[in-house]
Structure formats: C-alpha cells, structure tokens
Amino acid sequence: MMSTTPSSSPGATRWTLVPLPGAAAFAPHAAAWDALQARVTPLPFLESAFLAPLLDVFGSGKERLALRGDPRAPSAAAIVTPVGKGQWATFQPSQLPLGAWLSAAGEPLEPLAQGLLRALPLPALALGLTQIDSLFHPRAADDARWFGQAYIDTAWVELSGDFDTYWEARGKNLRQNLRKQAKKLETAGTATRLECLTAPEDVAPALTHYGRLEASGWKGQEGTAIAPGHPQYEFYRAMLEGFARKGRARIYQYWFDDAVVAMDLCIESGGKIVILKTAYDEAHKAVSPSTLMRQLQFQQLFEAAAAGGPLRRIEFYGKVMEWHTRWTENARPVYHATLFRWAWLPALKRLLKGNDKTDPAPSPDAGLTRPQADIQGASQ
Numbered sequence: 001m002m003s004t005t006p007s008s009s010p011g012a013t014r015w016t017l018v019p020l021p022g023a024a025a026f027a028p029h030a031a032a033w034d035a036l037q038a039r040v041t042p043l044p045f046l047e048s049a050f051l052a053p054l055l056d057v058f059g060s061g062k063e064r065l066a067l068r069g070d071p072r073a074p075s076a077a078a079i080v081t082p083v084g085k086g087q088w089a090t091f092q093p094s095q096l097p098l099g100a101w102l103s104a105a106g107e108p109l110e111p112l113a114q115g116l117l118r119a120l121p122l123p124a125l126a127l128g129l130t131q132i133d134s135l136f137h138p139r140a141a142d143d144a145r146w147f148g149q150a151y152i153d154t155a156w157v158e159l160s161g162d163f164d165t166y167w168e169a170r171g172k173n174l175r176q177n178l179r180k181q182a183k184k185l186e187t188a189g190t191a192t193r194l195e196c197l198t199a200p201e202d203v204a205p206a207l208t209h210y211g212r213l214e215a216s217g218w219k220g221q222e223g224t225a226i227a228p229g230h231p232q233y234e235f236y237r238a239m240l241e242g243f244a245r246k247g248r249a250r251i252y253q254y255w256f257d258d259a260v261v262a263m264d265l266c267i268e269s270g271g272k273i274v275i276l277k278t279a280y281d282e283a284h285k286a287v288s289p290s291t292l293m294r295q296l297q298f299q300q301l302f303e304a305a306a307a308g309g310p311l312r313r314i315e316f317y318g319k320v321m322e323w324h325t326r327w328t329e330n331a332r333p334v335y336h337a338t339l340f341r342w343a344w345l346p347a348l349k350r351l352l353k354g355n356d357k358t359d360p361a362p363s364p365d366a367g368l369t370r371p372q373a374d375i376q377g378a379s380q
Contacts, residue, residue, distance in 0.1 A: 013075065015119035018065040020079065023056035029065055032072055033102070040104045041136055042270025043315075044248065045097055050267070051079065053238035057231050058093040066116055068103075076103040076112050086125035088117075095235060097274070097317035098334070099130035109137055110146045113339040125345055129337045139335050144343035149336040152319040157328045159312050163302035167295075174326045178295055181287045190256050194296040197251040200244040203237055206251045209260040213279035236265065236277075243267045254293035262289040264297065271312040273301065294327065 020026055026033075030048035037046050044050060055063065060081065068076040079091040079100035090099030103112055109129060117127045131151060132139075139148045157166075167175070185192055197206055207226055211233065214225035226233045243249035248269055254262040262280040266273050280290040298314070305311055316324060320331050340346050 013069045013115065015116050016067045016071045016074075017119060018067070018071075020055060020059065020063040020065055021061045023052045023059065026052055026055055026065060026079075029067065029071065032067070032074060033065075033077055036074055036077055036102050038270070040102055041133075043098070043272065044243065044267040044269040044274055045276070045317075046100065046102065047269065049242045049246070050096070050239055051091075051100060053235050053242070054093060054096060055079075055091075056238070057235040058095070059091075063091050064120075066119070068112065068115065076107075078102065078116065080116070080120070080127070083128065086123045087128070088120055088124055088126070089128035090130050092130045095232070095276075097131065097276075098133055101129055101132070103137075105136040106138075108140060109337060110140060110143075110339060113146075113337075117339055117341055124341065126338055126340045129339075131334050132337060134333045134335065139333065139337075145340045145346070147338050147340075147346065149338070151334050151336055153331040154318065154334050155316045155320045155324040155328050155331045157298070157314040157330065159302055159305035159314065161302075162306055163299045166298075166302060171326055174291075177288065178292060181292060184287060185256070192292065193255045194293060194300075195253045195255065196297075196300070197253065198244060198247065198249060200241045202251065203240045203244060203249070206253065206263070207233060207237055207240075209253065210251075210263050210265065210277070210279055213260070213263055213281050216282040240265065240267070252293060252297050254289055254296075256284065256289070262293040264293070268311060271310055272315050273311050273313070274315045274317055276317075291323075291326075298327070 018025065018029065026048065030052065033051075034048050037043075037048075063079055063081045066078045066080055067074040080088045081091045083089045090101050092099045103109065109132070113127050113129060117124055120127070133154075140146070142148060182192075197203075208228070211226040211228075211230075215227070226236060240249045240251070248267055250264075250266040250268065250273065252264040252266065253260045259281075261284045263278070264275050265277040266275050268274065278290055280293075301311060301314060318324075324331075
C-alpha cells in the first residue's frame with residue numbers, strides 16, 4: 001500500500017510513503033533503493049542487504065519508506081520512523097552507522113527535508129536526519145527552521161601508495177610497541193596468524209568466536225554481547241551471510257596458537273571497506289591483539305590495492321578515539337540536522353525547556369544518539 005502527498009513548495013517533487021510493517025514490505029522497493037544508493041552514497045551499510053535484516057530484527061513496524069519522484073527510480077529516498085509526538089527521524093538502530101537517507105552528494109538537504117516533512121502524516125512538526133556524513137553532505141548554515149547539531153568526527157585510511165611508506169608515517173610509539181609485543185609472543189613460543197573469512201558458511205561459527213570475545217569485556221557484564229538467540233546475533237548473521245553470498249563480507253580473525261584473540265567484522269562496496277565491529281580477548285589485552293591484527297590486515301589491504309584491487313579506502317565510522325589517531329590523521333564531521341515545520345516551533349521548544357533564546361534549537365532526535373561501541377567494539 002502506498003500513499004502520496006505532494007509537497008507544497010512550487011515545483012517540488014512528490015514523495016511517496018510506503019508503510020513498512022515488516023522487512024517484507026521493503027523487498028519490492030529494494031532494487032530501486034539500491035540503484036539510487038549505488039549512484040549517490042556507495043556505502044555497503046546503506047544497501048538493502050543491510051537494511052532489510054535491520055528492519056526485520058530492530059524495526060518497530062511503524063517505519064515508512066519515503067521515495068521522491070518516480071518510486072521505480074527515485075531521486076531521493078529515506079526510511080523514517082516516529083520518535084515522539086509530532087516528530088520523525090531517519091531510521092537508525094545503533095548497528096547502522098548513518099541514518100537511512102539517500103540523496104545526491106552535495107544536493108541541499110533542507111529542501112528535500114521540507115518536501116518529506118510536508119508529506120508525512122499529521123501532526124508532523126519536525127524531521128530529524130541523524131548522523132549525516134559530511135563527505136556527502138557538508139553541513140549547511142542554520143536558518144529559522146533548519147538546525148545542524150555536531151555529533152562526532154569519524155576517521156578513514158586512504159589505500160594509496162605502498163604499505164611500507166604508510167607504516168613509516170605512523171607514530172614511532174606504535175611501531176616500537178608492536179615490535180615489542182611481537183617479540184614477547186615469539187619468546188613465549190606463541191604462534192600468531194591472521195585469517196580472513198569470506199564464505200557464508202563461515203559466518204555463524206565466526207560470530208560464536210566474536211561473542212566470546214565481547215563477553216570477555218564490558219558487554220559480557222551488561223549482557224549485550226553477541227550470542228545465538230540475541231537480536232544482534234540474528235541481525236549480524238543474516239546480514240553477513242547475505243554480503244558473503246555476494247563476495248563482499250570479510251571477517252578477520254587473529255589467532256594466538258589455537259585461540260581467536262581479536263576480530264573485525266567488515267563489509268565492502270564502492271571501493272570502501274567498512275569496519276563495523278571490533279572485539280578482542282581482554283585476557284590478552286597486555287599484548288595488544290587487535291593492534292597486531294590491524295597491522296597485518298592493513299598491510300594486506302594496501303598490497304591488494306597496489307596490485308589493482310578495487311578497495312581504495314578503509315572507513316571506521318565510529319567516534320575518533322586515541323587509537324584511531326595512531327592509524328590515520330584523516331577525520332571528518334558527522335552531524336545531525338533537524339527541520340521544523342514552522343519557524344516558531346524551535347523558539348517554543350526552547351521556551352518550554354527553559355533555554356536561552358540564543359541557544360541552538362534542540363534536535364528532536366537528540367535522544368537517539370548512538371553509542372558508538374555498538375558499531376565498533378572496544379579496541380586498542
């Protein structure tokens with residue numbers, strides 16, 4: 001079932017709204033979504049292969065698919081969900097690094113958001129676009145109805161040049177520390193190796209290892225570690241198996257003898273590999289297993305790129321932390337944006353909250369900030 005509501009702006013393009021009571025309702029539109037996604041935002045986690053299992057496991061059934069223009073070939077698209085009385089926001093469980101929004105890179109977001117806000121069921125008073133990547137959509141200036149809100153900086157590594165040059169540019173402390181840890185393991189007689197799993201049948205056993213690593217840290221204490229029967233396990237298994245069937249999933253496992261001590265869960269597309277989650281065994285924290293793993297992982301990725309492979313960038317998509325800065329100097333902002341239906345609404349919101357009138361308007365999605373540890377686990 002579709003509903004369409006034209007935007008009131010002169011010459012604006014119509015938005016079509018499709019209820020998503022379940023992931024099955026998204027399936028008929030997946031091809032159109034993916035065609036747009038590949039053209040405007042080539043990131044693997046914005047593909048239907050990622051979003052469909054996400055809707056299946058974490059959707060509330062209240063989500064709407066929004067398609068601008070011809071639903072068979074939309075010029076912009078989003079998945080939105082109600083987040084409060086009169087407030088909507090892009091669909092974004094913590095497993096999704098950016099909000100579910102697609103539009104041409106560099107195209108102003110505010111006019112698109114205006115059309116969508118007008119199309120949403122009344123009383124739609126505000127629309128929040130969560131975690132927008134400034135790589136595709138640089139943050140615009142605020143106005144009476146449109147407000148940006150800083151969120152995090154995210155880091156990346158360009159796979160250009162040779163690995164030795166890249167490695168020599170890393171900090172002296174990182175290089176010395178890894179030599180020290182490698183020597184310590186060699187002296188102890190510990191055999192180390194890096195394994196990259198890519199087959200669908202490897203996913204379930206690998207997630208069992210991953211859950212054990214998460215359980216060794218704070219996620220085990222909180223009961224949020226991945227484990228069979230846990231919603232996160234069901235999502236990651238379905239999603240990674242789907243990407244593996246397309247040859248675009250990589251699960252890195254780093255071994256000490258016969259034990260897995262560090263892991264990365266990764267997916268790729270559009271020349272980018274995204275590290276979704278990282279975990280390591282807390283019992284081996286003193287020898288930095290995830291850092292040792294990443295050195296070999298990055299070396300392999302640099303060498304593959306130099307040999308003509310398709311990958312050209314490693315994306316972290318998590319809050320820049322001290323350990324990220326050991327691997328790259330590159331960082332860029334990720335931000336939220338909020339559009340209010342009328343200019344007096346943010347002023348009223350400030351008044352009701354007792355804020356000074358000069359303060360930026362609070363975003364209706366402020367309560368939806370994502371704990372980045374759910375996207376990338378603790379690392380070293």
